[in-house]
Amino acid sequence: MQVTLVILKPSAVQRGILGEIISRFEKKGIQIAGIKMMQLTDETLEAHYAHLTEKPFYSRIKNSMQASPVVVLALKGLDVVNVVRKLSGVTNGREAQPGTIRGDYSMSVQENIVHASDSPETAEAEIKRFFTEGEIFNYTPYLNPYLYANDEL
Numbered sequence: 001m002q003v004t005l006v007i008l009k010p011s012a013v014q015r016g017i018l019g020e021i022i023s024r025f026e027k028k029g030i031q032i033a034g035i036k037m038m039q040l041t042d043e044t045l046e047a048h049y050a051h052l053t054e055k056p057f058y059s060r061i062k063n064s065m066q067a068s069p070v071v072v073l074a075l076k077g078l079d080v081v082n083v084v085r086k087l088s089g090v091t092n093g094r095e096a097q098p099g100t101i102r103g104d105y106s107m108s109v110q111e112n113i114v115h116a117s118d119s120p121e122t123a124e125a126e127i128k129r130f131f132t133e134g135e136i137f138n139y140t141p142y143l144n145p146y147l148y149a150n151d152e153l
């Protein structure tokens with residue numbers, strides 16, 4: 001089973017849609033293996049958005065991500081990295097498909113509600129960046145037989 005990182009950005013916290021977004025992951029059948037609220041530091045953000053720190057808009061993204069605490073989720077499931085990227089939709093909320101989180105809740109490139117890891121390798125590094133070992137919980141979902149076939153687990 002894979003674990004992926006989701007950040008519910010200040011745009012989700014301030015708009016009061018944390019529950020609705022988390023509910024989408026739960027209803028899909030994805031397990032919550034870790035969850036917490038935190039204020040992102042400059043250092044964490046620089047590592048997390050290393051591919052963007054040279055961009056002219058980086059300071060705007062940084063301010064946006066530090067505008068309030070965020071909620072971080074460690075989500076567990078089969079192929080969950082890809083599944084959660086698809087549920088999130090493309091970066092630009094105006095282009096994202098209706099039915100996706102960004103497609104349903106965002107009109108912006110920057111204020112796009114969620115971050116989701118983009119590959120299994122990134123997910124592993126990002127989970128380590130945002131969670132300690134003790135904050136990731138290993139428990140068997142009671143409904144597993146109704147979420148997956150035997151040969152999928």
Ligand code: IDP
Pocket residue numbers: 052057061090091109110111112114115116118
């Ligand atoms: P992703 O979140 O869909 O993986 P990335 O290209 O990794 O997209 O960018 C990370 C985040 O930086 C985006 O989710 C968005 O909030 C912000 N961002 C990306 N490109 C732009 C831009 O051109 N203007 C403003 N913000 C941007």
Ligand code: MG
Pocket residue numbers: 118
């Ligand atoms: Mg990205």
